[in-house]
């Protein structure tokens with residue numbers, strides 16, 4: 077049985093039968109099986125936009141032998157009886173806990189928020205004008221920040237590591253669309269993610285793990301560099317290993333960790349706004365037409381080095397929705413999500429300036445000051461709106477620094493918009509950089525100036541990073557690890573899940 081791998085270009089709304097016929101014609105053979113390994117859109121020639129596929133074909137008619145099976149992540153198993161506690165059910169926490177469980181540890185996962193069904197109900201009620209729920213919002217609850225998202229599974233590295241393959245296979249096994257294994261820009265969609273995280277939890281419990289909701293770690297008991305107890309209200313858990321995967325919104329938990337001697341440093345991060353456009357403007361700019369059969373909605377990713385600070389777009393949600401993403405009452409921030417169909421009227425993306433917290437604060441600051449500074453900004457947007465309506469202005473007004481009396485724009489944001497001089501609401505270093513960046517983006521994407529900016533976008537990454545030893549342990553501790561976005565070593569679903577796996581593997585090799 078021989079094997080051959082090659083590229084195919086095919087029109088955008090091809091069918092499986094047409095794909096098979098194309099392979100048949102290319103190889104001149106009838107009996108074969110094939111697998112798609114990658115699929116990306118080639119839109120360089122707007123008059124002839126094509127899917128570019130890499131396919132692997134296996135057939136008796138091809139000389140040679142079949143390729144070897146791809147390597148998979150090896151998790152060493154020993155039934156240790158040791159107790160592992162993981163804090164946080166986001167991608168980092170879930171995958172860390174799954175690895176520990178599969179390696180033979182008695183594994184418990186605590187999540188401060190609600191399960192996904194209750195969380196969805198709390199978010200829906202909030203978006204209809206109900207009260208903010210501290211245990212059920214876009215940041216906290218089952219699946220972490222990634223559940224009510226676009227579910228983009230892109231990571232900067234093009235290399236499919238063993239960890240990434242394990243994550244994608246696990247997601248697919250739990251009901252994510254199989255195409256995430258081969259699309260160059262895969263996404264799961266919030267509608268699918270809600271089902272996937274529930275299935276993942278059920279799998280974890282079926283394998284013998286314990287998953288506890290509404291259980292917030294409130295303190296650590298530390299003796300001579302060893303965590304001897306993890307506290308949740310009146311409960312104390314005495315673990316052998318602790319992995320913290322708390323995300324980068326749990327400022328209260330971070331402060332508690334600092335008080336208990338966990339060492340952090342500041343790091344570069346990004347801040348700015350969400351840009352929103354009509355999706356058909358983006359489609360027309362990218363494809364030359366408003367719709368393209370066989371492709372959901374056009375994406376964009378822009379960067380500018382026109383200013384001293386880099387300005388870039390991030391986490392673009394085609395056909396998506398801007399959401400009120402505050403983790404705490406009386407703060408007001410936005411983020412973006414979409415459903416698998418990506419068929420909403422709007423496109424949104426973070427439009428942010430990357431910088432160091434010292435630059436933002438205008439002086440040298442420590443990790444706790446960085447969190448305080450960020451919280452103050454998030455509160456100032458809430459105070460401006462006196463609630464959760466989102467401050468906004470048009471991109472043109474932002475560039476020209478003037479608020480015109482526009483009629484209220486149509487937007488996907490559910491809690492109303494409030495016109496605001498956004499250029500006055502963040503430090504001049506940031507707004508100056510974003511202004512120059514936007515001018516660049518308007519030159520690059522036809523119609524970009526028709527959009528608006530909505531604030532505040534403050535969660536692209538963490539401004540602090542825990543100090544880790546080479547063996548993954550938090551500096552000064554013998555059984556405490558920190559993984560994922562809250563540790564400052566990852567950003568996004570895939571890289572956080574990968575970090576969770578890597579940290580868990582280091583814990584396994586030390587404690588098994």
Ligand SMILES: Cc1cc2nc3c(=O)[nH]c(=O)nc-3n(C[C@H](O)[C@H](O)[C@H](O)COP(=O)(O)OP(=O)(O)OC[C@H]3O[C@@H](n4cnc5c(N)ncnc54)[C@H](O)[C@@H]3O)c2cc1C
Pocket residue numbers: 163164165166167168169170186187188189214215216217218219220221222223224225226227228229230291292293294321322323324325326329391399401411412413559560561562567568569570572573
């Ligand atoms: C609306 C939105 C859309 C996004 N879209 C995308 C996207 O399309 N693609 C992408 O790659 N990334 C996206 N992101 C970012 C992505 O979700 C995060 O990078 C990722 O979830 C980080 O994973 P994590 O496990 O490190 O932390 P989180 O996912 O933040 O999980 C941390 C968990 O810890 C829990 N926790 C915190 N403190 C405690 C405590 N004291 N006790 C118990 N539990 C605690 C929290 O409740 C939370 O569930 C999006 C984020 C948001 C908010």
